[in-house]
Amino acid sequence: MSNPTIYDVAKYAGVGVGTVSRVLNNSTKVSPETQEKVLSAIRELGFRRSKVARQLSTGTQHRAIGMILPFITHPSFVERLRGVQLAINDLNNNFNLVLYTVTEPDRCHELLLSIVEQATVDGLIIATLNISDDERNLLSEADIPFVMLSDACSGDPNCISPDNTRGGYLAAQHLLELGHRRIAYVGDEFSNNYSFPTSQLRYNGYIAALEEYGATYRSDYVCLGTHGEETAHRLTASLLALSEPPTAIFAMSDIQAVGCILAIREAGLRVPEDISVIGFDDVSLSRYISLTTVRQHLELSGYLGMQLLSDVLSTTGTVRPRHLPPLELIVRGTTQQVCINV
Amino acid sequence: MSNPTIYDVAKYAGVGVGTVSRVLNNSTKVSPETQEKVLSAIRELGFRRSKVARQLSTGTQHRAIGMILPFITHPSFVERLRGVQLAINDLNNNFNLVLYTVTEPDRCHELLLSIVEQATVDGLIIATLNISDDERNLLSEADIPFVMLSDACSGDPNCISPDNTRGGYLAAQHLLELGHRRIAYVGDEFSNNYSFPTSQLRYNGYIAALEEYGATYRSDYVCLGTHGEETAHRLTASLLALSEPPTAIFAMSDIQAVGCILAIREAGLRVPEDISVIGFDDVSLSRYISLTTVRQHLELSGYLGMQLLSDVLSTTGTVRPRHLPPLELIVRGTTQQVCINV
DNA sequence: CTGTTAGCGCGTTCAC
DNA sequence: GTGAACGCGCTAACAG
Numbered sequence: 001m002s003n004p005t006i007y008d009v010a011k012y013a014g015v016g017v018g019t020v021s022r023v024l025n026n027s028t029k030v031s032p033e034t035q036e037k038v039l040s041a042i043r044e045l046g047f048r049r050s051k052v053a054r055q056l057s058t059g060t061q062h063r064a065i066g067m068i069l070p071f072i073t074h075p076s077f078v079e080r081l082r083g084v085q086l087a088i089n090d091l092n093n094n095f096n097l098v099l100y101t102v103t104e105p106d107r108c109h110e111l112l113l114s115i116v117e118q119a120t121v122d123g124l125i126i127a128t129l130n131i132s133d134d135e136r137n138l139l140s141e142a143d144i145p146f147v148m149l150s151d152a153c154s155g156d157p158n159c160i161s162p163d164n165t166r167g168g169y170l171a172a173q174h175l176l177e178l179g180h181r182r183i184a185y186v187g188d189e190f191s192n193n194y195s196f197p198t199s200q201l202r203y204n205g206y207i208a209a210l211e212e213y214g215a216t217y218r219s220d221y222v223c224l225g226t227h228g229e230e231t232a233h234r235l236t237a238s239l240l241a242l243s244e245p246p247t248a249i250f251a252m253s254d255i256q257a258v259g260c261i262l263a264i265r266e267a268g269l270r271v272p273e274d275i276s277v278i279g280f281d282d283v284s285l286s287r288y289i290s291l292t293t294v295r296q297h298l299e300l301s302g303y304l305g306m307q308l309l310s311d312v313l314s315t316t317g318t319v320r321p322r323h324l325p326p327l328e329l330i331v332r333g334t335t336q337q338v339c340i341n342v
Numbered sequence: 343m344s345n346p347t348i349y350d351v352a353k354y355a356g357v358g359v360g361t362v363s364r365v366l367n368n369s370t371k372v373s374p375e376t377q378e379k380v381l382s383a384i385r386e387l388g389f390r391r392s393k394v395a396r397q398l399s400t401g402t403q404h405r406a407i408g409m410i411l412p413f414i415t416h417p418s419f420v421e422r423l424r425g426v427q428l429a430i431n432d433l434n435n436n437f438n439l440v441l442y443t444v445t446e447p448d449r450c451h452e453l454l455l456s457i458v459e460q461a462t463v464d465g466l467i468i469a470t471l472n473i474s475d476d477e478r479n480l481l482s483e484a485d486i487p488f489v490m491l492s493d494a495c496s497g498d499p500n501c502i503s504p505d506n507t508r509g510g511y512l513a514a515q516h517l518l519e520l521g522h523r524r525i526a527y528v529g530d531e532f533s534n535n536y537s538f539p540t541s542q543l544r545y546n547g548y549i550a551a552l553e554e555y556g557a558t559y560r561s562d563y564v565c566l567g568t569h570g571e572e573t574a575h576r577l578t579a580s581l582l583a584l585s586e587p588p589t590a591i592f593a594m595s596d597i598q599a600v601g602c603i604l605a606i607r608e609a610g611l612r613v614p615e616d617i618s619v620i621g622f623d624d625v626s627l628s629r630y631i632s633l634t635t636v637r638q639h640l641e642l643s644g645y646l647g648m649q650l651l652s653d654v655l656s657t658t659g660t661v662r663p664r665h666l667p668p669l670e671l672i673v674r675g676t677t678q679q680v681c682i683n684v
Numbered sequence: 685c686t687g688t689t690a691g692c693g694c695g696t697t698c699a700c
Numbered sequence: 701g702t703g704a705a706c707g708c709g710c711t712a713a714c715a716g
Contacts, residue, residue, distance in 0.1 A: 006710065007709080016688070017709095018712085019685090020710095021710065034686080048464075049461075049710075056394045056694090061345075062462060071427070078420050085443050096462060098439065099439045114436070119397055347692095348694065357703080359693095359694080360702070367695080372702085391694075401708065
């Protein structure tokens with residue numbers, strides 16, 4: 001048999017269910033002999049208490065909130081997660097955080113299906129992944145509120161999102177103000193399987209700044225690839241091989257900026273003396289390597305998202321919207337004035 | 343009233359519970375009028391379905407495994423977490439990962455209490471935190487199996503642990519082989535509130551290596567403080583201020599090594615030309631900054647721990663023990679032969 | 685000390 | 701279409 005219940009145990013041990021329950025709960029009022037009988041029955045049947053039945057019976061209520069994030073090895077997800085966890089601790093409302101990672105984009109759909117089907121969580125925080133209208137309906141029909149920590153939903157009240165376009169603008173503007181005109185962009189492919197348009201948006205800001213400052217756009221300065229330090233490393237190498245290489249690089253994430261910097265150093269050039277590099281995100285790593293970047297308050301976005309979800313779950317009316325503070329340019333050591341004789 | 347049930351809704355709407363359940367599950371066989379009645383009743387009462395009751399009724403089974411980790415901003419925890427998550431995905435046995443972070447050491451105890459009380463998980467992975475014998479008993483009486491990802495439990499079959507002493511030895515040995523004799527140790531206080539002896543163990547290995555190579559031990563070369571980059575930064579500054587500063591530093595973690603390096607650079611010295619630095623852990627950051635370190639397979643330890651727990655939860659007999667591969671010295675760019683004229 | 689029974693809240697047959 | 705009754709597995713209160 002698959003899952004023995006206390007009834008099975010009771011029958012097997014020749015006692016009542018009450019007695020089984022008592023030994024399970026370490027009630028002292030059980031004679032040693034019967035205790036042993038029950039215990040051995042439990043052992044032989046491989047009995048294990050049902051969590052849900054117990055919770056229902058005791059009236060235990062703990063709200064579970066699920067957080068879905070892509071299984072990309074990237075510090076930004078960690079920071080958001082930390083923010084969520086922090087909010088949960090502060091809320092002190094015994095929420096349980098259930099973590100789901102989606103290894104492949106396709107699996108997100110089946111995950112949502114199983115979450116709805118199995119009624120595993122009371123609310124959902126979806127980080128970075130975009131979900132279709134069908135999936136939104138699925139969740140709302142199942143009465144599972146959700147907030148998104150994403151980029152593609154400015155204006156959506158249950159989405160915490162930075163202004164990526166503005167961020168891209170800020171980054172490029174910083175380089176332009178330093179006198180750079182040959183500015184490259186290293187980022188993710190615009191259309192990826194996870195379908196988040198982060199790279200596209202930051203690129204848009206970059207383009208807008210170039211135009212505004214009268215810097216000419218060059219398609220060979222735009223390098224896109226899969227996310228990660230390695231790809232950025234490779235792309236940067238190709239940039240340096242150009243007959244007229246850029247004097248500055250805007251990497252769409254700090255991790256990619258690291259790849260750029262490593263490639264530049266390997267080519268025997270210095271940062272920022274020969275080439276300036278600016279990243280995006282301001283993950284904790286960036287402070288250690290003194291990277292100039294654009295801070296997007298990742299941890300805070302997780303915090304606010306969780307707060308928002310908590311409100312949705314506990315209040316019946318409309319909830320107070322949350323807004324991220326504006327993006328900040330963090331100038332550290334990897335950018336400097338363009339060297340005129342380059 | 344606190345939590346309305348379908349009975350309340352049914353009464354309020356003037357229908358039977360079956361009908362309420364039907365509209366909840368989008369059954370088509372409900373007349374539009376009654377559907378609307380029920381829906382408005384739900385709205386007005388602020389009704390929300392009970393997760394547990396639903397799960398019990400539908401027979402949904404998903405095992406939940408909890409992971410407890412200290413809320414220290416440290417990449418090593420993230421890597422272990424990733425390993426656990428990876429194992430869960432591979433196991434494909436619909437485990438749910440519930441994340442608990444303990445902000446203060448004292449809160450670990452109450453967390454365990456509440457986990458046992460509320461029957462929230464089927465098993466537990468406890469990272470880095472040590473638990474008392476009382477707490478062990480608590481868990482075993484509650485029939486909650488657990489594995490530890492820790493340092494203080496070599497020999498314990500349900501604990502995945504690297505050989506920290508050996509790691510400390512390897513790190514110091516590497517520096518000694520490079521000719522260094524003035525080797526400092528920067529690490530955590532030996533007795534901290536979380537009571538994990540990592541620092542002590544790595545220090546022991548360091549001492550053993552010093553002795554073996556005939557390097558004299560100097561108490562002013564041993565700098566202990568709270569964990570983190572900032573503290574290591576400060577401690578290193580004091581090391582450099584010594585009349586006879588060390589030629590090499592062994593930092594007990596990569597993050598602390600980063601602090602050392604920053605302090606050294608700020609003092610106008612170079613790494614590794616003037617001072618060598620070796621870390622410990624080999625978190626992903628270390629590759630980016632080309633840090634020499636000791637790899638301790640953090641992600642794998644999470645992976646193995648989860649596998650172990652899964653075995654305990656599914657098999658009745660004894661489970662196959664898991665072992666971490668031996669620690670590896672990863673030589674990168676922050677250590678080199680001692681400069682004789684220093 | 686121990687067996688019996690009534691809920692816990694919801695899904696799901698059944699008859700109506 | 702709809703309401704009533706039963707069962708999910710367990711705890712707790714009640715008799716004995």
